[in-house]
Amino acid sequence: MKDLIVQKYGGTSVGDTARIKAVAERIKGYQKRGKRLVIVVSAMGKSTDNLIRLADDISDSPHKREMDMLLSTGEQVSIALLAMALHSIGVNALSFTGAQVRIETDGNYSNARIRKIHTETLEKALNKNIVCIVAGFQGVDLDQNITTLGRGGSDTTAVAISASLGAEQCEIFTDVDGVFTADPNKVPEARKKAQISYDEMLELASLGAGVLHSRSVEFAKKYGVILHVRSSFHFTEGTMVVPEEQVLEKLLVTGVSLKNDESRISVSDVPDRPGIAAELFDALSKGKINVDMIVQSTGQNKVNTISFTILKSDLESAINQLNLVVKSWGGGTVSVEKEISIVSAVGVGMKSHEGIAAKMFTAFASEGINIEMIATSEIKISCVIDREEGERALNILHKVFGLEKTNGG
Numbered sequence: 001m002k003d004l005i006v007q008k009y010g011g012t013s014v015g016d017t018a019r020i021k022a023v024a025e026r027i028k029g030y031q032k033r034g035k036r037l038v039i040v041v042s043a044m045g046k047s048t049d050n051l052i053r054l055a056d057d058i059s060d061s062p063h064k065r066e067m068d069m070l071l072s073t074g075e076q077v078s079i080a081l082l083a084m085a086l087h088s089i090g091v092n093a094l095s096f097t098g099a100q101v102r103i104e105t106d107g108n109y110s111n112a113r114i115r116k117i118h119t120e121t122l123e124k125a126l127n128k129n130i131v132c133i134v135a136g137f138q139g140v141d142l143d144q145n146i147t148t149l150g151r152g153g154s155d156t157t158a159v160a161i162s163a164s165l166g167a168e169q170c171e172i173f174t175d176v177d178g179v180f181t182a183d184p185n186k187v188p189e190a191r192k193k194a195q196i197s198y199d200e201m202l203e204l205a206s207l208g209a210g211v212l213h214s215r216s217v218e219f220a221k222k223y224g225v226i227l228h229v230r231s232s233f234h235f236t237e238g239t240m241v242v243p244e245e246q247v248l249e250k251l252l253v254t255g256v257s258l259k260n261d262e263s264r265i266s267v268s269d270v271p272d273r274p275g276i277a278a279e280l281f282d283a284l285s286k287g288k289i290n291v292d293m294i295v296q297s298t299g300q301n302k303v304n305t306i307s308f309t310i311l312k313s314d315l316e317s318a319i320n321q322l323n324l325v326v327k328s329w330g331g332g333t334v335s336v337e338k339e340i341s342i343v344s345a346v347g348v349g350m351k352s353h354e355g356i357a358a359k360m361f362t363a364f365a366s367e368g369i370n371i372e373m374i375a376t377s378e379i380k381i382s383c384v385i386d387r388e389e390g391e392r393a394l395n396i397l398h399k400v401f402g403l404e405k406t407n408g409g
Helices: 017-032 047-058 064-088 120-126 153-165 198-206 214-223 276-286 312-329 356-366 387-400
Strands: 004-009 036-041 093-096 103-105 114-117 131-135 138-140 146-148 169-174 195-197 227-231 239-242 255-259 262-271 291-298 303-311 333-337 340-346 373-377 380-386
Touching: 004 017, 004 153, 017 036, 017 064, 036 064, 036 120, 036 153, 047 064, 064 093, 064 131, 064 138, 064 146, 093 120, 114 153, 120 131, 120 153, 131 153, 138 153, 153 169, 153 214, 195 198, 198 214, 198 239, 198 255, 198 340, 255 387, 262 276, 262 312, 262 340, 276 291, 276 303, 276 312, 291 373, 303 312, 312 333, 340 387, 356 380, 356 387, 380 387
Parallel strands: 004 036, 004 169, 036 131, 093 131, 103 138, 169 227, 195 239
Antiparallel strands: 103 114, 138 146, 227 239, 255 340, 262 303, 262 333, 291 303, 340 380, 373 380
């Protein structure tokens, strides 16, 4: 749709009424320049956390359907207040819940997937030059139950609406200036990127870079949605997330990341026979537990050790599943290491250059940092190390690959 921009404002961007009024003024400026606008809004500040606490006070294990019903109210507050703020400065606006827009999802409560966005309601309002304000993070299944989209759900809502309406750009407004070579809170020399490819952003997002959620980047890549990650606190340009062929500065390493929210599980003394690994990971899959890094080794006595990392939040469920599997084998032990970090280097330049891994491993060795697990992809190298060494390792990598320089790598 010509001259259409979809914008998403995160919780800090609408954290209080003053911030909501500032967002309204920004939106008015876009409308004056002839842009049609769909605005996707998250819940205010920490309101989702507050709702979760209320649920925890009521029940130790609240039903997921009712949690989605509860959590979806946070965005409803934001969209109504933003519509009011726009009305007060002379901008015609309408607020919509996910159900009113008909953001159709599957029935997987708390982590639903978008199946289709029915655009008729939005198109009708946009054609009347009305600013459409849509609640992020939520949709509705075929039985009209409210569902939520999980972590980063508002980003996914914005990208999906952009794809469905053919928007010229999707702007993701947040509390940071864009995508950096590393977390600037952990690496003082980190610098903002002008551009980054979908694949690089996808890797960094999955590795703990909290600027964008990986599912929203997957959606953007699939449908060719150009993303602009920028701050809602000023008007400077942020970072464009674009197809690889549009990236002007193709570096050996684009960014480094640190992830501290995973634990490592090792299943030892595993019988060495076909299908064992399949049984193990099938059990985790049925428990909706995502596995990250995997390493398998076979000893001289023909027994295996399988080690892998999962989110700490899935740890209890995973151990219960694994103990059942190990018991069925009649042997094997399950052990857990909670204090780990995953430090990674990402860059499309790895496709055509050798020696990146050697450079990374040599740097860690010279600094006395022990590597416990390694995983690679075409544009990524990740290492599991001791939790206490995480931030130091991140800064070492940032310096080794010259990311503090204008033309890093």
